[in-house]
Amino acid sequence: MSRHGELGLSDDDVRSMYRYMLMARALDERLWLLNRAGKIPFVVSCKGQEGAQVGAAFALKAGRDYVLPYYRDLGVALVFGQTATDVMLSGFAKWEDPNSGGRQMPGHFGSRKHRIVTGSSPVSTQIPHAVGVALAARLRGERLVAYTSFGEGSSNQGDFHEACNFAGVHRLPVVFFCENNGYAISVPVKKQLGCERVADRAAGYGFPGVTVDGNDVLVVYAAMKEAVERALRGEGPTLVEALTYRLNPHSSDDDDRVYRTREEVEEAKSRDAIIAFGQYLQTQGLLSEEAVDDLRKEIAQLVDAATAYAEKASYAPPEEALKYVYAE
Amino acid sequence: MTVKLYIDAIRDAIQEEMRRDASVFVLGEDVGVRGGVFRVTQGLIEEFGEARIMDTPLAESAIAGVAIGAAAYGMKPIAEIQFADFIMPAVNQIISEAAKMRYRSNNDWHCPLVIRAPYGGGVHGALYHSQSLEALFYHVPGLKIVMPTTAADAKGLLISAIRDPDPVLYFEHKGMYRLIKDDVPDGEHTVPIGKAAVRRQGVDITVITYGLMVHHALEAAQELESEGVSTELLDLRTVAPLDRDAIVAAARKTGKVLIVHEDNKTGGVGAEVSAIIAEEALFDLDAPIARLCGPDIPAMPFSPPMERFYMLDPDKIATAMRRLAAF
Incomplete structure (x- = not known):
């Protein structure tokens, strides 16, 4: 049996996962291009982390679970229902942007209908929110998982620790997903963590922590699946740490040349999950080279159309800025 | 009840x-x-x-x-x-x-x-x-x-x-x-957020305050009544959003306003109340807006004399009210 088959994933599932990864990558690359062309003032990147994100999101269930993603988690937002057009509307800060109506920077996901809880820029604040969602669902008798993601740097914030402890004490159905990409802007892991792994921290809160290769989509999926099942069985939270790499600078305003070598980045590119997963699908006979080309073309067309739509879409009238401070 | x-x-x-x-x-x-x-x-x-x-x-x-x-x-x-x-x-x-x-x-x-x-x-x-x-x-x-x-x-x-x-x-x-x-009131009882309450009607001076200071100011107003000074007392109840209409009406009524709060003075709620009155009722005033607040120190000390020094009480409020009435 295939690796994905053993995990309960169908051939269509893995093809779909690959498609989401390519979509996230294509959107990310387009956003950067638009930034460099002066059309979008600021973007953050998921590039290099799509495999971890899609692997994680596939272990969850859209419509049942809540996700509280951090700003790089484009792959998760897509799996949970956001479209290329949604992403581009957000990039161009247009009125129709479902995340915020053009109020927030790109990467600040949120849509109630998809159970993506609105996020902010201060890091880690979403982590206790996930615990609150899990607690509330338990009070209501709703069986679900609250997923929240963050970087390894953010695992130093008090909110991470306070939230993990709270979830541990009350054995809440939360999955804490750390996308450890090696850098908090410029500061490397060895200057961020007093322990070796973010996952080591879970022991302090009385629940399991596992570290997996974030470039191996199926390994991420397997760890997340176990965490989700554990949560649904009422056995409490899990911390899953996926080791990834951020191929782009932190944001469109960052220059990563001062804190890491080009050799290091090139080496990381060779371990890109998109390459590895594409090869896996081809080896399994699930996707021919020709089919991959077609898929890329199809996605490029979708991104083109989304870009064109979003660029033409209206801005909110300026006075909209006064709305929704309170209920109206 | x-x-x-x-x-x-x-x-x-x-x-x-x-x-x-x-x-x-x-x-x-x-x-x-x-x-x-x-x-x-x-x-x-x-x-x-x-x-x-x-x-x-x-x-x-x-x-x-x-x-x-x-x-x-x-x-x-x-x-x-x-x-x-x-x-x-x-x-x-x-x-x-x-x-x-x-x-x-x-x-x-x-x-x-x-x-x-x-x-x-x-x-x-x-x-x-x-x-x-x-x-x-x-x-x-x-x-x-x-x-x-x-x-x-x-x-x-x-x-x-x-x-x-x-x-x-x-x-x-x-x-x-x-x-x-x-x-x-027995049974379901709600008070709307954003509405101040007039706790005492008067014609000579207006005191605008909230919280414990309302009770102290009521005592002070009682004392001043015996001295022939009648006090309009507005209890803000909600400090955000402020009840602008009630504040302006209370200021206009007497033309002399004392704002009182336990919190320290600088940048306190009283500063905004004062600004609202200055914006909307300046020409109805007969005296400069007065504020009586906690001193601008980090917080009140444990030492009882120093704590009393910090805290406002009916006497301190009455003194400020007399000064305003005499203006």
Whole structure:
């Protein structure tokens, strides 16, 4: 049996996962291009982390679970229902942007209908929110998982620790997903963590922590699946740490040349999950080279159309800025 | 009507709303079997169980943050911060998250949350169990702040806060818990957020204040009455949003305004009240706007003489009122 088959994933599932990864990558690359062309003032990147994100999101269930993603988690937002057009509307800060109506920077996901809880820029604040969602669902008798993601740097914030402890004490159905990409802007892991792994921290809160290769989509999926099942069985939270790499600078305003070598980045590119997963699908006979080309073309067309739509879409009238401070 | 203590009125509001609405629950430090360090939640765990009267780990940012997540999901949490002074670790959650959730999601998400926190001094609480912190939050759009003065308002404003679809900070003066009692309407009783109350009618001077200082100012007004000075006394009740109409009307009525608060003076709520009057009623004034507030020191000391020095009382307020009346 295939690796994905053993995990309960169908051939269509893995093809779909690959498609989401390519979509996230294509959107990310387009956003950067638009930034460099002066059309979008600021973007953050998921590039290099799509495999971890899609692997994680596939272990969850859209419509049942809540996700509280951090700003790089484009792959998760897509799996949970956001479209290329949604992403581009957000990039161009247009009125129709479902995340915020053009109020927030790109990467600040949120849509109630998809159970993506609105996020902010201060890091880690979403982590206790996930615990609150899990607690509330338990009070209501709703069986679900609250997923929240963050970087390894953010695992130093008090909110991470306070939230993990709270979830541990009350054995809440939360999955804490750390996308450890090696850098908090410029500061490397060895200057961020007093322990070796973010996952080591879970022991302090009385629940399991596992570290997996974030470039191996199926390994991420397997760890997340176990965490989700554990949560649904009422056995409490899990911390899953996926080791990834951020191929782009932190944001469109960052220059990563001062804190890491080009050799290091090139080496990381060779371990890109998109390459590895594409090869896996081809080896399994699930996707021919020709089919991959077609898929890329199809996605490029979708991104083109989304870009064109979003660029033409209206801005909110300026006075909209006064709305929704309170209920109206 | 039943005469109730301020603290009992708060408990009644929680209890009645929890009976009425299964999405209301309480979380905080020591709120369970201990019934809260001041006993506000005493007896509630017996009725509602530990899932709805939840003792949390000692971590204020988590109390606020978890409550925000639960509120976003659709519950109506009442988070207790044991002393307002200890709200600081939760400030990021309150200001960056609760206050902005509706705005930043373009009305897609919202946060129907109440954060209760005992504030205020004169109880030998020293620097970190005495502070008034409304001014720190006062500047933040997206928050509402209520500071009830009577038992009736304590109940009515708390019920309104629980039912409000946006985050409300509910500051209750710990010195009033067992000092203040008054008639509380039986059955469902709400007080609208954003409406001030005239506590005393007068024609010579206007005092605008809130919280414990209302009671001190009422005493002072009584004293001045015997001296022939009649006082209009406005209790703000809600400090965010301020009741601009009531403030302007009260200022116009006498043309002489004294603003009183326990919180220190600089950048306090009184500064905004003063600015509203200056903007809208300057030419109706017969005297410069006066403010009597706590001194601009970090907080009140433990030493009883120094604590008394900090705290306003009816005598200090009466002195300021006489000065204004004589202007």
